[in-house]
Amino acid sequence: MMSKIAIIGGGNLGSAIAEGLLSSGFTTPDNLYVTRRNTSLLEGLKAKGVHVLSDNQKASASADYIILAIKPFQVSEIIHEISPVLEGNRHTLISVVTGVWIQDLVELTAGKLPIVRAMPNTAIAIQESMTCTCMHKVTETQQKFVTDLFNQLGKTVEIDEKLMDAATVLGACGTAFAMRYIRANIQGGVEIGFNAKVAAVIAAQTVKGAADLLLQHHTHPEQEIDKVTTPKGCTIAGLNEMEHRGLSSSIIRGITTSYKKIVEKM
Template sequence: MKNIGFIGCGAMAQAMMPAIKTSGLDCTLAFSQRNRDHGRAFADRLGVRFVPNNSDLYGQVDVVVLAVKPQQLADLDLALAPGQETPLVLSLLAGTPLGQLRQALGHDRLIRVMPNVAASVAASMTVMAAGPGLSQEDIDLAKRILDTIGRTVILDEEGLDKAGALNGCGPAFFFQIMEACADALVALGIPRAISYEIAAQTMKGSADLALADQTHPAVLKDKVTSPGGTTIAGVCAMEKAGVRSGLIEAILASYGRTKEMSQ
């Protein structure tokens, strides 16, 4: 049984906690946050423990998930009482390097984590990067926790920042693609709600198939494009519009902005 505590209970913590709670992972969940009324209301709703004081929570749990905004890190005054063990810290703070976390928290039991909004439906693509010298036991524990909110891959810290341009920013790109696809069906006269459903499930089904099949996406595409058919006509239109290069540019631009913001 592991005791997991979230510090900060905003959008991301509220997406992650229900998924962890319903996953069957052998754990308890608690959290602290600034606004006590909101804290108590969320605790009642989800059936998890609210601890008003950050330091109390920090000293009581095995794993702390830091879920405040990066600029709020400096306000956290996290101290351990004598005899309390340093918790394993999973930091969600975007653009906050392990070195900065080490300075702020005064220890090395640190893992950076970049989840995405799909954590709320246990379908996050999460990237984690462990600090140097962390035990395999800590890394395995972090992965077990993160696997409850979706799928997890492990990269080094530089890789996490790069991958974040897709797994972190990507939902916005895919929502935009979904909207454009639905607009096309609406232009053809299909009702809006049905168009969105068709667009979303077609994207989801294609992604599920690619993950299950582990086949190169181009091979999967080739399987559904018959010579002279309807699909290849659409594929050619996509190429003419530069959809693939547009997506590559989008991800590179997001990574460029990540680098700018971390300076």
């Protein structure tokens, strides 16, 4: 029998996970439960046959794997709410919540559940997430299930929990950082003659192709840059101007500022 999955908090990330789980075929709508208070915002999932509800206890009691996708400040209250139905020999708790540590989750569940911390990004909706995981007291079967689940939804790396905040910045916030880079390309593209629609396709596909070159060739970005920069050409002229204006520096500073924000407990 297929394991049942409950997603507590069907917001931006929770809904994206649900979409990815369905489109990858990892689960079927009948085996998936998604909660939020305002269920009218989950009509799309409901129409696909997913169990959409606002009762977290009912969803948790129906599931084997419970994915917590709520805001950090709600974790304590919601675990307290579902506690009466949690069973150590049945449930696995998977938290995608930023800045909440396994030890916090162990304490909130009185140590009775296997726990997974996972940090995906919103590209999980199209099975292109980068997901970092770490696991606590999981059985081999549970570890395999969770690894298979996230592997179906993109790439997965198991990391030390002490790197989870860094994973959040590079992997999850990284989606937004990449979007801003693409948006700037669209703005530049319009200024040099394209309409916004065509500029958007060119910018997004170019970034996708660049990323795939690195993933498939296993090269360093500078090796790929060397293949593009003709001596005295327009690429190196543009690239150097971007660096004079602080491109790399501003990205590094943005990443370290994001990291400080998490470490300082939001």
